[in-house]
Amino acid sequence: MNKSRLLAAASALTLSALAFAHGKPDDAIDYRMGLMTVIGWNIDPLGAMVKGKTPFDAADFAKHANRIANLSDQIVEGFPKGSDQGHTDAKPDIWANWDDFQSKAKDLDTQAKLLAEVAKANDEAKDKEQFKKVAETCKACHDKYKKKD
Numbered sequence: 001m002n003k004s005r006l007l008a009a010a011s012a013l014t015l016s017a018l019a020f021a022h023g024k025p026d027d028a029i030d031y032r033m034g035l036m037t038v039i040g041w042n043i044d045p046l047g048a049m050v051k052g053k054t055p056f057d058a059a060d061f062a063k064h065a066n067r068i069a070n071l072s073d074q075i076v077e078g079f080p081k082g083s084d085q086g087h088t089d090a091k092p093d094i095w096a097n098w099d100d101f102q103s104k105a106k107d108l109d110t111q112a113k114l115l116a117e118v119a120k121a122n123d124e125a126k127d128k129e130q131f132k133k134v135a136e137t138c139k140a141c142h143d144k145y146k147k148k149d
């Protein structure tokens with residue numbers, strides 16, 4: 001293959017890779033797992049503070065609450081149709097009950113944004129109360145739509 005044909009082949013490859021960048025089910029699975037992992041990373045220190053395992057720190061609490069609030073509206077886009085196949089714990093029921101799934105994602109978004117709002121006031125009792133509402137939305141969705149580990 002001469003050099004220009006090689007370049008053409010290489011750029012065709014790049015273009016098709018780009019064209020599929022948002023369409024491949026595996027990309028969506030990686031995306032949502034990454035998103036969930038980051039959300040989980042940030043909820044752990046909140047849970048530890050709420051349970052009294054670590055001392056309550058209002059600034060730290062607000063930092064993690066803000067991160068979750070900024071991520072929680074991205075969940076739905078990580079579950080395009082057809083991404084029930086592959087290495088995933090997502091149950092096919094998600095796509096059979098799409099409206100319900102979306103509304104459970106919205107519940108988290110609503111409660112997480114409220115948590116970020118509440119966390120501004122530096123009121124430990126209110127923070128803890130609102131944290132529980134957020135955690136309930138995670139559980140409500142996982143119980144129905146995530147395979148058990």
Ligand code: HEC
Pocket residue numbers: 029032033034036037039040043068075087088089090091101102104105106108134135137138139141142145146147
């Ligand atoms: C609307 C539904 C929904 C909500 C709300 C939700 N999750 Fe998930 N979560 C899922 C599904 C479905 C999976 C499995 C994804 C997969 O395997 O493709 C998952 C997976 C995870 C994982 C495992 C990621 C991995 O790499 O295996 C963690 C951690 C997680 N969620 C944390 C949370 C936390 C913390 C919350 C609440 C703050 C939350 N999730 C809210 C649906 C949800």
